[in-house]
Every structure is written in structure tokens, then in C-alpha cells.
Amino acid sequence: MKRALFIIDVQNDFTEGGALGVAGGAAVAAGVSRYLDEHEGDYDLVFASRDWHDAENDNGGHFATDEAPDFVDSWPVHCVAGTPGADYHPDLDLSDVDFHIHKGQGVPAYSIYEGTTTEGVPVRRLIEQHGIDEIDVVGIATDYCVRASALDAKEHGKRVRVFTDLVAGVAEDSSERAFRELEAAGVELAHS
Numbered sequence: 061m062k063r064a065l066f067i068i069d070v071q072n073d074f075t076e077g078g079a080l081g082v083a084g085g086a087a088v089a090a091g092v093s094r095y096l097d098e099h100e101g102d103y104d105l106v107f108a109s110r111d112w113h114d115a116e117n118d119n120g121g122h123f124a125t126d127e128a129p130d131f132v133d134s135w136p137v138h139c140v141a142g143t144p145g146a147d148y149h150p151d152l153d154l155s156d157v158d159f160h161i162h163k164g165q166g167v168p169a170y171s172i173y174e175g176t177t178t179e180g181v182p183v184r185r186l187i188e189q190h191g192i193d194e195i196d197v198v199g200i201a202t203d204y205c206v207r208a209s210a211l212d213a214k215e216h217g218k219r220v221r222v223f224t225d226l227v228a229g230v231a232e233d234s235s236e237r238a239f240r241e242l243e244a245a246g247v248e249l250a251h252s
Contacts, residue, residue, distance in 0.1 A: 064192045066172050066213070067092055067108040068199030068206050070152045073145035074111075075200070079138040084228035085200055089149035091226050092198050095252050096156050105158045105190055107183065109172040109199075109209070110146060111139035112162035122168040131230075133168070141165070159186060170208035173216070184216065194219040198252075202229030207238040210247050223252040 070092060072078050075085030096106070113119045124134040139146040141162070148154060161183055163175030173183050187195075195213045197220065199206050206227050213220045222242060229235030239249055 061193045061219075062104040062191050063102065063194040063196065064105040064107060064187065064190075065096075065103045066195055066197045066199070066209055067106065067152070067157070068172060068197060068209050069109055069111055069139075069201070070149050070199050071110055071139055071145065072147050072149055073138040075149050079136055079145055080230075082201055082228045082230055086149060086151060088198070088200060088226055088228045089151035091252075093151060093153035095198070095223075095226060096153060100156065103156075103196075105186070105192060106156050107159045107161055107172060107186075108148065108152075108154065108157045109161040109163055109175055109205070110148065111164045111169070111205075112141045112146060112175075113137075113139050113164050114166045115140045115143075117166060119164060120167040122164065139164070159183075170205045171212040172205075172209040173212040187216070187218075192218065195221075197222045198226035200228050201235075202227040203234035203238040204230065207242060210242055211245055214245050214247055219248075220246075221248040221250045224249050225251050 070089045118125045123137050129135045161175040163169040195218045197210045
């Protein structure tokens with residue numbers, strides 16, 4: 061069995077003080093770094109995704125530019141490519157990351173599977189090329205991008221775990237709904 065770790069969107073705009081900061085985001089960054097240090101060698105591949113939105117358009121309606129965001133399908137401007145908000149949080153140690161994934165370039169994108177490397181290689185192809193069977197998922201936000209990434213990994217036939225102590229969500233009730241949905245889909249919820 062080959063294992064991968066998905067680190068989802070641990071970016072400045074999704075942590076405290078960012079455009080869409082969630083409570084506990086900085087703690088996730090530090091916790092993921094500790095986890096990687098303690099589990100060095102446990103993963104065949106480590107992926108880190110980032111929202112990497114275009115500055116010059118609304119990214120397929122993802123950015124609310126003409127009216128207030130609904131915080132379901134439209135959001136305030138965030139994680140614009142090349143800006144400090146799109147950078148990884150400084151407490152996230154990237155030394156073990158094998159592939160950096162950009163997603164949401166001109167379109168809404170929640171799952172890491174919707175992203176590519178900077179060279180344009182899709183995540184699914186990398187997973188298949190390297191024979192990955194098991195995927196652990198950590199990051200931000202539980203109720204959006206973590207949820208979507210874990211569900212996509214499961215849909216692609218992988219054994220999937222989400223480490224509930226290494227995620228942070230937009231809201232408690234939507235995060236709880238996401239956990240129930242993940243469990244119902246066969247995703248294992250675990251503590252790191």
C-alpha cells in the first residue's frame with residue numbers, strides 16, 4: 061500500500077486575519093508541521109494545495125464583485141495568485157511537500173482533484189502514476205475544500221482518512237454536517 065497526504069489550503073487568507081480566516085487556522089498550520097516532523101517517512105507523497113485565483117476576473121462567479129457574497133457559492137476576494145494572502149501560512153513547514161497544487165484559476169474549485177501542478181499535471185494523474193492507495197487529508201476548510209477533496213479521493217477508489225484534529229472549518233454546524241457526510245461516504249474520521 062502506498063500512502064499520500066493531502067494538505068489542503070493552509071494559506072494566509074484562510075487563517076486568522078486573512079480575507080476568509082477561520083478560527084484555528086494557524087493552529088492547523090503548526091499542527092500539520094508537527095505531524096509531518098513526527099511521521100517523517102510515513103508517506104510516499106505529500107501534496108499541498110492552494111487556491112490560486114485570477115486577479116482580473118470573478119473566477120467564474122466565485123468572487124462576489126457586484127453584490128454581497130452568499131458564503132456558499134460566492135465569496136469575498138481571497139487567495140489571489142501571487143499575493144501574500146495566497147501564500148502558505150508561515151507556520152506550515154513545506155520541506156516534505158512533493159507537489160504544490162494550484163486550483164481555482166479562473167473558476168470555482170474546492171477539491172484538490174480540480175488542481176494541477178505548476179507544470180499543469182493533474183492530481184489524479186500523479187496519484188495513478190505513483191500507485192497511491194491510501195490518502196490522509198488535513199487542512200482548511202473542513203466544510204468546503206477538505207470535504208470536497210476527501211470525497212473526491214474516496215470516489216476515485218482510495219482509502220481515505222481525515223484527521224479531525226488537523227482541520228479547521230468555516231462554521232461548527234457545517235463542519236459537523238461535513239463530518240457526517242464524509243463518514244456516510246466511507247471516509248474514516250481519525251485523530252492524528
